[in-house]
Amino acid sequence: MDRKGKGFTLLFLSPWLVGFLGFMLLPLLMALYWSFTNFDVLQAPQWVGLQNYVAIMHDATFWTAVRNTLYITVIGVPAGIIVGLGTAMLLEKPITGMGFYRAAIYLPAIVPPVAIAIIWLWILNPDYGLLNAILSVAHIKPLGWLADPYLAKISMLMMVVWGGTGQIMIIMLAGLKDVPMELYEAAMIDGAGWWKKFSRITLPMLGPVIFYNVVVGVIFYLQFFTQAFVVTANNLGAPVNSTLFYALYLYQNAFQFLKMGYAAAMAWILFIVIVTITLALFWINRKVVFYGGGQS
Amino acid sequence: MTGGQTFPRLALRHVALILVSIIFLLPLLWMVSSSLKSNASIFTFPPQLIPTHPHWSNYKNAVTYIPFFTYLRNTAIISVATVVGTLFSCTPAAYAFSVLRWRGRDALFYVVLATVMIPFQVIMIPLYIMFRDLGWLGTLLPLIVPPFFSVFISSWFSSGLAIFLLRQFFLTLPRDLFEAASIDGASRWTSFWRVALPLSRSGLITVGMFSFLSSWTMFVAPLIMLNKGSLLTLSVGLQQFQSQHFTAWNYLMAASFIFTIPVLILFLVAQRYFVQGIALSGLKG
Numbered sequence: 062m063d064r065k066g067k068g069f070t071l072l073f074l075s076p077w078l079v080g081f082l083g084f085m086l087l088p089l090l091m092a093l094y095w096s097f098t099n100f101d102v103l104q105a106p107q108w109v110g111l112q113n114y115v116a117i118m119h120d121a122t123f124w125t126a127v128r129n130t131l132y133i134t135v136i137g138v139p140a141g142i143i144v145g146l147g148t149a150m151l152l153e154k155p156i157t158g159m160g161f162y163r164a165a166i167y168l169p170a171i172v173p174p175v176a177i178a179i180i181w182l183w184i185l186n187p188d189y190g191l192l193n194a195i196l197s198v199a200h201i202k203p204l205g206w207l208a209d210p211y212l213a214k215i216s217m218l219m220m221v222v223w224g225g226t227g228q229i230m231i232i233m234l235a236g237l238k239d240v241p242m243e244l245y246e247a248a249m250i251d252g253a254g255w256w257k258k259f260s261r262i263t264l265p266m267l268g269p270v271i272f273y274n275v276v277v278g279v280i281f282y283l284q285f286f287t288q289a290f291v292v293t294a295n296n297l298g299a300p301v302n303s304t305l306f307y308a309l310y311l312y313q314n315a316f317q318f319l320k321m322g323y324a325a326a327m328a329w330i331l332f333i334v335i336v337t338i339t340l341a342l343f344w345i346n347r348k349v350v351f352y353g354g355g356q357s
Numbered sequence: 358m359t360g361g362q363t364f365p366r367l368a369l370r371h372v373a374l375i376l377v378s379i380i381f382l383l384p385l386l387w388m389v390s391s392s393l394k395s396n397a398s399i400f401t402f403p404p405q406l407i408p409t410h411p412h413w414s415n416y417k418n419a420v421t422y423i424p425f426f427t428y429l430r431n432t433a434i435i436s437v438a439t440v441v442g443t444l445f446s447c448t449p450a451a452y453a454f455s456v457l458r459w460r461g462r463d464a465l466f467y468v469v470l471a472t473v474m475i476p477f478q479v480i481m482i483p484l485y486i487m488f489r490d491l492g493w494l495g496t497l498l499p500l501i502v503p504p505f506f507s508v509f510i511s512s513w514f515s516s517g518l519a520i521f522l523l524r525q526f527f528l529t530l531p532r533d534l535f536e537a538a539s540i541d542g543a544s545r546w547t548s549f550w551r552v553a554l555p556l557s558r559s560g561l562i563t564v565g566m567f568s569f570l571s572s573w574t575m576f577v578a579p580l581i582m583l584n585k586g587s588l589l590t591l592s593v594g595l596q597q598f599q600s601q602h603f604t605a606w607n608y609l610m611a612a613s614f615i616f617t618i619p620v621l622i623l624f625l626v627a628q629r630y631f632v633q634g635i636a637l638s639g640l641k642g
Binding site: 065066067069070072073074076077079080081083084085087088089091092095102148151152156157158161162164165166167168169171172173174175176179180181183184186188189190191193194197223226227228231232234235280281283284286287290291294295308311312315316321324325327328329331332335336339 | 367370371373374377378380381382383384385387388391399400401402403404445446447449450452453457459468469472473474475476477478479480481482483484486487503505506507508513516520545546549570573574576577580581591592593595596599600606609610613616617620621623624625628631632635636638
């Protein structure tokens with residue numbers, strides 16, 4: 062390529078390049094350096110070697126946060142995909158009112174996460190909440206949705222799945238449209254039932270789409286923060302640290318306890334875990350998932 | 358059209374879809390209903406589904422209970438800046454990664470995609486310190502400037518995804534078009550500005566909308582970077598309705614609803630672009 066062309070390319074890349082180097086790579090390396098220091102923001106960081114990492118490994122609260130985070134990830138990712146795929150399959154074939162149904166299911170996906178948390182906080186209110194009112198019709202006693210350590214996690218999952226389904230549904234719908242009709246027709250001629258068609262055709266053909274949602278879902282849940290923060294704003298992680306998720310504990314260390322070095326170490330551990338899991342998922346994907354002819 | 362289904366099956370689908378729609382709409386309707394209840398009727402059990410006497414004055418009280426309009430203005434400034442900044446920085450980059458040809462292009466594009474994996478938690482502490490040293494902490498700059506360098510932070514939309522989406526749109530443009538343009542003597546700039554951009558309008562709209570939605574609703578970045586009361590965005594400011602002992606639920610619901618209205622309108626007006634963009638991000642990976 063000629064000189065002028067090179068300059069042109071560089072010019073077009075430059076905003077991104079400056080941002081990548083200055084606002085991403087540099088902070089990433091700074092965080093790595095601080096993770097080996099004692100740093101309280103006010104005084105210059107002091108080198109302490111691996112001390113932060115050793116302390117983290119012996120920090121019981123850290124492990125609680127890890128367990129809580131894994132818990133919602135392992136339940137939330139499949140739950141979101143099942144609900145998203147289920148709703149997409151209901152909407153797959155043309156039906157009167159399709160536009161309304163699709164908009165109704167998608168709508169929560171655009172509601173700000175903070176508003177979602179606030180709405181659900183009110184729905185889950187033990188004394189005046191809508192959910193307990195609905196349950197009381199079935200003669201179920203009022204439940205302390207956010208007061209019980211086990212229910213509190215379920216509550217978080219409810220609000221996230223409610224808000225996240227729309228996105229997954231739209232992707233699944235697009236994926237379902239790409240499944241060749243001939244496959245179903247051939248299966249019909251062979252006398253295959255609903256389950257067989259679903260498990261032998263739909264699921265394998267949706268492999269790449271499901272895979273994408275797993276990756277996005279895992280990255281999201283490992284960094285899950287907003288709803289948990291808003292719901293327990295006055296007492297982060299309540300009740301008894303049952304909703305203290307990784308990102309929440311990291312925030313506490315950095316901005317409440319001013320243990321920036323410690324938080325930086327936690328952040329780098331999170332970064333490495335996310336990269337490792339993503340690469341592992343891509344590896345599994347290559348082994349298991351079927352990619353149809355049209356895709357690269 | 359019924360897709361040749363039998364009547365009972367179709368009826369069953371409608372029933373299922375109505376039930377599902379109710380589940381997804383009810384919390385939103387509940388927000389609106391609660392926002393119209395009086396101070397007394399909001400605290401009754403079992404709750405009324407539709408308030409008998411709608412208290413429209415709640416909306417007036419909600420916007421004076423907290424400095425609502427200040428927060429609204431901050432949120433709007435940040436969101437508009439994010440849209441402009443994202444399009445300014447990500448569009449040329451996406452063009453360079455699709456239409457332009459240069460060595461190392463595809464390798465560097467993997468770097469763009471890989472940035473999606475960087476958790477905000479890693480870079481937030483250094484960014485906080487950097488912005489402090491730059492003297493930006495008492496201003497909106499920490500949230501306004503980064504989008505102009507393709508960096509913005511939200512849980513679901515990132516510059517990596519923006520560049521990816523725009524690139525997808527540029528890739529659908531026929532190669533001959535650019536060759537024809539260059540034979541006609543069009544400069545590189547003209548090819549970009551006069552040929553590629555007008556043909557990728559729907560891509561630009563999609564990315565612009567996503568960046569608006571994500572900046573309007575983002576929480577963590579303003580929570581950390583905007584540490585002065587008068588700088589808060591609505592996401593962060595809404596917390597002030599809740600205190601240790603009492604929450605004015607009806608006002609809070611009213612404020613949350615006003616906060617949601619702009620994105621609701623955006624969605625209803627431009628549903629097509631949302632659907633297209635989301636499907637594209639999930640499918641062509």
